[in-house]
Amino acid sequence: MQIQKTALYEYHKSLGAKFVPFAGYEMPVQYTSGIVDEHKLTRSSAGMFDVSHMGQLSIEGNKELAIELEKIIPIDLKKIKLNQSKYSFLTNAKGGIYDDLIITKVEKGFNIILNAACKNSDFKIISHSLKKKFKIILHNNLSLIALQGPKSSEILEKIINGVSSLKFMNGNKFSYNGKDVYITRSGYTGEDGFEISIANKFVEDLAKKLVSEDVKPIGLGARDTLRLEAGLCLYGHDINESTSPIEANLKWAISKRRREEGGFVGYGKIKSDLNGSLSRLRVGVKPEGKIIAREGVKIFSKDGEEIGSITSGTFGPSVNGSIAMGYIKLNFSKPETVVFLEVRGKKYEAKTSELPFYKKNYAR
Amino acid sequence: MSEKKYSKQHEWVTVEGDIATIGITAHAAEMLGDVVFVDLPDKGKNVEKEGVAGVVESTKAASDVYTPITGEITDINQSIVDDPGAVNKDPEGTAWFFKIKIKNKSELDQLINKADYDKFAKENQS
Numbered sequence: 111m112q113i114q115k116t117a118l119y120e121y122h123k124s125l126g127a128k129f130v131p132f133a134g135y136e137m138p139v140q141y142t143s144g145i146v147d148e149h150k151l152t153r154s155s156a157g158m159f160d161v162s163h164m165g166q167l168s169i170e171g172n173k174e175l176a177i178e179l180e181k182i183i184p185i186d187l188k189k190i191k192l193n194q195s196k197y198s199f200l201t202n203a204k205g206g207i208y209d210d211l212i213i214t215k216v217e218k219g220f221n222i223i224l225n226a227a228c229k230n231s232d233f234k235i236i237s238h239s240l241k242k243k244f245k246i247i248l249h250n251n252l253s254l255i256a257l258q259g260p261k262s263s264e265i266l267e268k269i270i271n272g273v274s275s276l277k278f279m280n281g282n283k284f285s286y287n288g289k290d291v292y293i294t295r296s297g298y299t300g301e302d303g304f305e306i307s308i309a310n311k312f313v314e315d316l317a318k319k320l321v322s323e324d325v326k327p328i329g330l331g332a333r334d335t336l337r338l339e340a341g342l343c344l345y346g347h348d349i350n351e352s353t354s355p356i357e358a359n360l361k362w363a364i365s366k367r368r369r370e371e372g373g374f375v376g377y378g379k380i381k382s383d384l385n386g387s388l389s390r391l392r393v394g395v396k397p398e399g400k401i402i403a404r405e406g407v408k409i410f411s412k413d414g415e416e417i418g419s420i421t422s423g424t425f426g427p428s429v430n431g432s433i434a435m436g437y438i439k440l441n442f443s444k445p446e447t448v449v450f451l452e453v454r455g456k457k458y459e460a461k462t463s464e465l466p467f468y469k470k471n472y473a474r
Numbered sequence: 475m476s477e478k479k480y481s482k483q484h485e486w487v488t489v490e491g492d493i494a495t496i497g498i499t500a501h502a503a504e505m506l507g508d509v510v511f512v513d514l515p516d517k518g519k520n521v522e523k524e525g526v527a528g529v530v531e532s533t534k535a536a537s538d539v540y541t542p543i544t545g546e547i548t549d550i551n552q553s554i555v556d557d558p559g560a561v562n563k564d565p566e567g568t569a570w571f572f573k574i575k576i577k578n579k580s581e582l583d584q585l586i587n588k589a590d591y592d593k594f595a596k597e598n599q600s
Contacts, residue, residue: 145507331533335533400555425508425531432510
């Protein structure tokens with residue numbers, strides 16, 4: 111497959127980006143100041159992320175569409191309010207996760223933001239399930255910019271009137287230079303922020319405007335350290351087709367009515383996980399000292415029993431220490447449980463931890 | 475102290491008497507990005523040329539550190555274990571990794587000078 115570029119590729123280059131291939135796209139991993147600086151800047155001020163590689167799907171329809179989508183997405187789509195966004199996932203028949211997503215109710219139907227690596231297969235899964243009854247488009251002409259950090263609202267308000275009144279996980283249509291944009295107050299860094307959907311043609315202009323307002327461009331490297339500090343899952347690592355949402359500690363993302371009623375793909379496994387058959391759980395893990403525990407590192411109990419494995423790990427610049435998450439046998443999942451991590455043949459002490467590692471500042 | 479020499483595995487070496495001081499190059503540090511973890515061999519350990527003698531991890535990934543010289547580890551730089559970020563600040567100076575009692579001085583002849591290393595690093599940038 112030929113590697114793809116987002117509409118901002120040349121602009122990233124001019125800003126000194128280092129690129130890496132990610133999900134079939136050539137994406138900036140960092141700019142000149144490095145991942146730790148970019149991370150801290152996002153926490154203290156405002157950073158701009160090009161997330162145009164992610165899928166932007168729209169489906170047109172009303173009540174009937176909500177009923178159909180509820181068969182593959184386990185949230186209450188009948189009660190979701192206009193312009194409200196929800197974190198959810200596409201479940202598979204085994205109760206695993208095809209992809210995690212953000213779904214927003216809009217006037218014409220629903221907008222769904224999908225992971226880049228999964229977007230084409232998601233499109234097929236959703237289309238197949240909806241049986242061609244609804245108009246469904248995966249937009250290639252739209253870019254997506256995430257503006258994240260405590261100064262995001264103040265800065266974006268100067269450029270786009272009215273955005274500061276959005277509440278977290280809510281969106282609306284706005285106008286930028288006379289062009290329609292759809293903005294949600296959301297993100298994946300553990301900070302307040304916005305995601306701006308804008309036509310490819312105009313995205314560079316908006317990006318330059320943000321940079322002129324002292325917003326710094328941030329690469330995928332810092333996006334990963336930020337989301338991990340915030341305890342958020344990275345699809346393909348912390349969650350995948352064989353992890354159930356309950357094991358992944360994402361029970362909160364399934365609406366109460368749906369947990370009780372079911373009626374979606376994979377409910378059998380999810381119901382039995384909810385009713386006592388759960389055997390493992392995603393938890394935070396904090397190594398003692400500076401050792402980094404990356405994906406695949408095995409977790410052992412004090413007695414030397416293998417009890418799980420790490421799915422993501424890095425150095426967290428804001429918590430100033432090594433952080434990780436992984437799946438662990440249920441009876442070891444209580445926070446502050448002493449465990450051991452095997453890294454390059456040596457065992458290092460660690461403790462299970464509450465998530466997130468870093469406390470959020472969302473505008474409610 | 476001798477002129478600084480380089481290996482194609484991105485280490486630098488200076489020699490004083492029969493002791494070699496070894497670290498990673500500025501180019502390697504730049505490629506790694508922010509260093510957040512350093513693991514060094516134990517003092518007294520014997521290491522073989524091109525064998526793994528340590529680990530350096532950045533926010534991005536873990537990389538092995540090789541020794542370009544065979545011999546016994548006589549000293550390690552604890553300050554970079556305590557403050558891994560120092561490797562980015564002064565990779566070819568205060569952030570040296572370990573010292574080795576050189577077993578075979580002819581290994582030094584296989585190292586390259588700065589101009590050749592810079593050329594090599596530029597051609598192999600990844």
